[in-house]
Amino acid sequence: MEEQKIKQYFLKIIKEEEDVSIGVAAIRTLLEIIRQSKSETVQELELILKDAINIMKNLNIPVAGITSGCELFLRFITLTTLDASLKEVRARMLERGQMFLKKLNESRNKIVRIASDFILDGSSILTHSRSRVVLQTLIEASKQQRQFHVFVTISAPDDSGKHMHKDLEAAGIPCTIILDSAIGYIMEQVNFIMVGAESVVESGGIVNKVGSYTMAVCAKEMKKPFYVLTESFKFTRLFPLNQTDLPAEYKYNSEKRKNIDLQKAHPLVDYTPPSYITLLFTDLGILTPSAISDELIKLYL
Amino acid sequence: MTHKEDLSDINKLISDIKQKKLITSYEIALKTEEIVEALISKRNWKHADELMDLIKLCIKFCTECLPQEATATNIMRHILKVIREEFEVVSKKKTEIQSLHQLVTANPNDVLDYTTPLKDLKMSLLDHLSEYKVELETSTDNIATQAAEHIHTNEIILTVGKSNLVEKFLKNAAKKRSINVIVLEQAPLYQGHEMAARLAKANIQTTIIPDSAVFAMMSRVNKVIIGTHTVLANGGLRAASGVHSIALAAKRYSVPVMVLSHMYKFSPIYSASHKQEAFNVMASPANVLPYSSGPILNKVQVLNPVFDYVPPELVTLFISHQGGNAPSYVYRLLSELYHQDDYYL
Known part of the structure; x- marks a missing residue:
C-alpha cells in the first residue's frame, strides 16, 4: 500500500467508527497492509510495517495509543513467523491476526x-x-x-x-x-x-x-x-x-x-x-x- | 440426583460454621478439603467439566450463605485449579494463563475441552489432594519455624486477641530468644486474656493492655505480629475489629506490621466488590452492653462489628508457609493459587 492509501484507511476508521480506539485502528491498518502486500520476505514485510507505523504517527493524532498497539502487533508478527513459505506465513498471520483483533474488541466488555x-x-x-x-x-x-x-x-x-x-x-x-x-x-x-x-x-x-x-x-x-x-x-x-x-x-x-x-x-x-x-x-x-x-x-x- | 442431595455435605459445613461448631479457619479448611475429596471419590462424575461445575455450585452456595467466610470457598477454588492442572497433565495438553503474552501467541486450537472423559483423572486428583491435605496440616508449623528469622533477641512484640498461629509463632521464637509480648485484650470478647495466659504459661514475658492504650504503647514496640481473617486481593485485610487502629498507630511510629496467614486465607475478592454490606458481620451487642443494663437499652443503639478493613499500605509483610511477601505481591500469589476463570463465579 502507498503512503496515501495507508493514511486514508487509518483516518477513515477513526472518523467513521467512533467506538474504536486508536490502537485498534492502527492494528487494523497494519493487518490490511499485510493482506495487500506483495513483499517476498518476512524482513521486507516488517520494514513495510515499520514505515507504515511512522506514517500513522505523523498524522496529528495522539501517538501513545498507536505506539503501544503497533508494538504489540510487531511482537505478534515476530512470534507468528515460522519456518514456512511466506505465503503460508502470511495466511497464518492473517488468520491469527483476526483472532487477535477479536480478542482486543472483547477486552473492553471484560x-x-x-x-x-x-x-x-x-x-x-x-x-x-x-x-x-x-x-x-x-x-x-x-x-x-x-x-x-x-x-x-x-x-x-x-x-x-x-x-x-x-x-x-x-x-x-x-x-x-x-x-x-x-x-x-x-x-x-x-x-x-x-x-x-x-x-x-x-x-x-x-x-x-x-x-x-x-x-x-x-x-x-x-x-x-x-x-x-x-x-x-x-x-x-x-x-x-x-x-x-x-x-x-x-x-x-x-x-x-x-x-x-x-x-x-x-x-x-x-x-x-x-x-x-x-x-x-x-x-x-x-x-x-x-x-x-x-x-x-x-x-x- | 437433585441439587439438594448434591449439596447436603456443604449444607452441613455451612451450618457447622454458623453454629460455631467449626471455629478456627484451620478446622474449616480441613473439613472443606475432606468434603471435596469425598465428592470426588464417591460421586459419579463423567468428566472434569461436570466435576468442576459441581464444585462451582458449592462455591456459589457457600458465598451466598456465608458471604464473609472466605476459607471454605478458597479451598474449593484452589481445588478447581488442581483439577485443571491434573487434567492438563493427564491429557498431555497445555494452556497458558490469561496474560499479555497469551493474548499475542494464542492458537485457536489450544482451547482445552474439559468434557473429554479421562480414566486416570480421578486417581491422580485424589493423589494430588492428599498432598494438598498434608500441606494444609503442616502449614502452621511451617509458618512457625520462620519465627527466628523475623524476631530478634529482646524485642517487644505487640499482638492482638487470640490466634493459634500467632501463639505458635511466638512460642517458637521464645525457644531461641528472650522476647517480650504485649497483648491487646480485644474488647468486647477479651480473647486477648486467654492468649496472654497461654503465652505466660510458656514462660514468655507477657503484658496485657486495654485496646485504648495501643497508641501509648506503640512507641516502644519493635514489631506488630497479627493474624487475619482474610487477605483481600489488593493486599488489604479483613481482620478483627480494632486492627485498623493498631496498624495506623504502627504506621505513625514506623513499626513494621507482619501478618501471619495460611495460603487459604488469600482471597481473590476486593473489598469494594458489589455487595459491600457483605464485608462485615455484626455480633451480639450483649457483649458490649449487657441485657441487664436496664432502661438505657431503649435509648441507645449498640453495634458490635466483627471485622475491620485494613488497607494494604499499612501492612509490611505477609508470612505464609512459602515465606514472606509484600502486599504488592499478593496478586502473584493469587494467580499461583487459583485459575483466573475461577476468580469471580
Missing part, C-alpha cells in the same frame, strides 16, 4: 463487567476527559439500576469533557461538568476517581490526557481511590522517570513538533506514577501497578 461492580449505589465519581471504556462502564452500572453521580472535567485544550458530559446525559446518568481548576474543590465530594489511559508504562504508571496527574496527586492527598480502566493492548515498553522524560511525540502532535519551539507548547498528556494509582482494571483482570511490569516482562522476554 473491563466493563469487572469495573462496574465497583460503582456502588449512592457514590459520586470523578472522571477526566473522555474515555470510551469509562463511559461504557458508567452506562453499564446505570443499566443495573445503580444510582450515582458523575463529575466530569472540561479537560482543556480540546474540551473533550464536554463530549463525555453529553454522552452521559444521553444515557440518563446524572452528571456535572467542572472546570479543570476545580479538581481540588470537588475532590472532597467524590468517593473515587475513574479514568482511562492512553498508554500504561512499564513502571505501572499511566500516560493520559494532561490533568490526570493533577487529579491523582489530589486524590492521594485526600485519600480517594484512583482507578484506571484500560485495555491490555495499551501496555507500552517505556519507563519515564518524570514528565520531561516522556517522549516528545507523546506530548505534542506532529505539526507542533515540526513548527513550534516545544518549550512554549502545551503538552497534551502527562505521566502519572504508579504510587498514585490504586488499581488498574484491565481485560487481564484487576491488577495492582506492580503487576504491569510482570505482564510486560512475560511478553518481551
Whole structure:
C-alpha cells in the first residue's frame, strides 16, 4: 500500500467508527497492509510495517495509543513467523491476526463487567476527559439500576469533557461538568476517581490526557481511590522517570513538533506514577501497578 | 440426583460454621478439603467439566450463605485449579494463563475441552489432594519455624486477641530468644486474656493492655505480629475489629506490621466488590452492653462489628508457609493459587 492509501484507511476508521480506539485502528491498518502486500520476505514485510507505523504517527493524532498497539502487533508478527513459505506465513498471520483483533474488541466488555461492580449505589465519581471504556462502564452500572453521580472535567485544550458530559446525559446518568481548576474543590465530594489511559508504562504508571496527574496527586492527598480502566493492548515498553522524560511525540502532535519551539507548547498528556494509582482494571483482570511490569516482562522476554 | 442431595455435605459445613461448631479457619479448611475429596471419590462424575461445575455450585452456595467466610470457598477454588492442572497433565495438553503474552501467541486450537472423559483423572486428583491435605496440616508449623528469622533477641512484640498461629509463632521464637509480648485484650470478647495466659504459661514475658492504650504503647514496640481473617486481593485485610487502629498507630511510629496467614486465607475478592454490606458481620451487642443494663437499652443503639478493613499500605509483610511477601505481591500469589476463570463465579 502507498503512503496515501495507508493514511486514508487509518483516518477513515477513526472518523467513521467512533467506538474504536486508536490502537485498534492502527492494528487494523497494519493487518490490511499485510493482506495487500506483495513483499517476498518476512524482513521486507516488517520494514513495510515499520514505515507504515511512522506514517500513522505523523498524522496529528495522539501517538501513545498507536505506539503501544503497533508494538504489540510487531511482537505478534515476530512470534507468528515460522519456518514456512511466506505465503503460508502470511495466511497464518492473517488468520491469527483476526483472532487477535477479536480478542482486543472483547477486552473492553471484560473491563466493563469487572469495573462496574465497583460503582456502588449512592457514590459520586470523578472522571477526566473522555474515555470510551469509562463511559461504557458508567452506562453499564446505570443499566443495573445503580444510582450515582458523575463529575466530569472540561479537560482543556480540546474540551473533550464536554463530549463525555453529553454522552452521559444521553444515557440518563446524572452528571456535572467542572472546570479543570476545580479538581481540588470537588475532590472532597467524590468517593473515587475513574479514568482511562492512553498508554500504561512499564513502571505501572499511566500516560493520559494532561490533568490526570493533577487529579491523582489530589486524590492521594485526600485519600480517594484512583482507578484506571484500560485495555491490555495499551501496555507500552517505556519507563519515564518524570514528565520531561516522556517522549516528545507523546506530548505534542506532529505539526507542533515540526513548527513550534516545544518549550512554549502545551503538552497534551502527562505521566502519572504508579504510587498514585490504586488499581488498574484491565481485560487481564484487576491488577495492582506492580503487576504491569510482570505482564510486560512475560511478553518481551 | 437433585441439587439438594448434591449439596447436603456443604449444607452441613455451612451450618457447622454458623453454629460455631467449626471455629478456627484451620478446622474449616480441613473439613472443606475432606468434603471435596469425598465428592470426588464417591460421586459419579463423567468428566472434569461436570466435576468442576459441581464444585462451582458449592462455591456459589457457600458465598451466598456465608458471604464473609472466605476459607471454605478458597479451598474449593484452589481445588478447581488442581483439577485443571491434573487434567492438563493427564491429557498431555497445555494452556497458558490469561496474560499479555497469551493474548499475542494464542492458537485457536489450544482451547482445552474439559468434557473429554479421562480414566486416570480421578486417581491422580485424589493423589494430588492428599498432598494438598498434608500441606494444609503442616502449614502452621511451617509458618512457625520462620519465627527466628523475623524476631530478634529482646524485642517487644505487640499482638492482638487470640490466634493459634500467632501463639505458635511466638512460642517458637521464645525457644531461641528472650522476647517480650504485649497483648491487646480485644474488647468486647477479651480473647486477648486467654492468649496472654497461654503465652505466660510458656514462660514468655507477657503484658496485657486495654485496646485504648495501643497508641501509648506503640512507641516502644519493635514489631506488630497479627493474624487475619482474610487477605483481600489488593493486599488489604479483613481482620478483627480494632486492627485498623493498631496498624495506623504502627504506621505513625514506623513499626513494621507482619501478618501471619495460611495460603487459604488469600482471597481473590476486593473489598469494594458489589455487595459491600457483605464485608462485615455484626455480633451480639450483649457483649458490649449487657441485657441487664436496664432502661438505657431503649435509648441507645449498640453495634458490635466483627471485622475491620485494613488497607494494604499499612501492612509490611505477609508470612505464609512459602515465606514472606509484600502486599504488592499478593496478586502473584493469587494467580499461583487459583485459575483466573475461577476468580469471580
